[in-house]
Amino acid sequence: xxxxxxxxxxxxxxxxxxxxxxxxxxxxxxxxxxxxxxxxx
Numbered sequence: 360x361x362x363x364x365x366x367x368x369x370x371x372x373x374x375x376x377x378x379x380x381x382x383x384x385x386x387x388x389x390x391x392x393x394x395x396x397x398x399x400x
């Protein structure tokens with residue numbers, strides 16, 4: 360098994376896609392939680 364097989368990111372061409380997805384997901388969660396907090400406060 361070569362090293363390049365182990366470093367391949369699943370579903371995306373590289374790991375930058377995963378980093379962007381995680382950051383966007385966290386931003387959406389923060390926005391949703393802030394909206395819920397303002398609505399129910």
